Amino acid sequence: MANYDRTAHLKRIHAQRKASTLKKVDQAIKRLLRANKSINFNSVSEESGVSKASLYNHSDIRERIESLRRQQSQAPTPKQIKREMNDANKDILIETLKRKIKALENENKEIREEMKKAYAQIYEKF
Structure with a gap:
């Protein structure tokens, strides 16, 4: 010790x-x-x-x-990143959607014209 x-x-x-x-x-x-x-x-x-x-x-x-x-x-937190991304891309997203709507309207118009022609052909057969 x-x-x-x-x-x-x-x-x-x-x-x-x-x-x-x-x-x-x-x-x-x-x-x-x-x-x-x-x-x-x-x-x-x-x-x-x-x-x-x-x-x-x-x-x-x-x-x-x-x-x-x-x-x-x-x-930055994931919520902040998402918010910033949404704010920054909002205008781009709106323009993209407008172009898509315009293209769909044109396609819809063409289909209606084709349907009119098809109905006219069917009507002439009678």
Whole structure:
């Protein structure tokens, strides 16, 4: 018992706990990214089982979560992309539909003319 160094033992335990915490947080962030969920302190805490206080106290974890949160806030959501696409393409879509309507009206007119001729031929046979 004379060679037991309590300080070294506590440092080793602390290093193991820190490594375990980093691993849990890293895995949680990967799962959240794969699931396309938002990255913030609450979601990482719930997913990893690590307290929010620990996330805030570890500067490297805190910086990583904050940077991922900023990246996600800057990236447009699928709803925003769809809305922008609809607004940008609205005029083009309207013009395309107008051309299609015009073509269908012309086709309809030609078919009616052909039907008139066909009815005239049938009428002449009687």
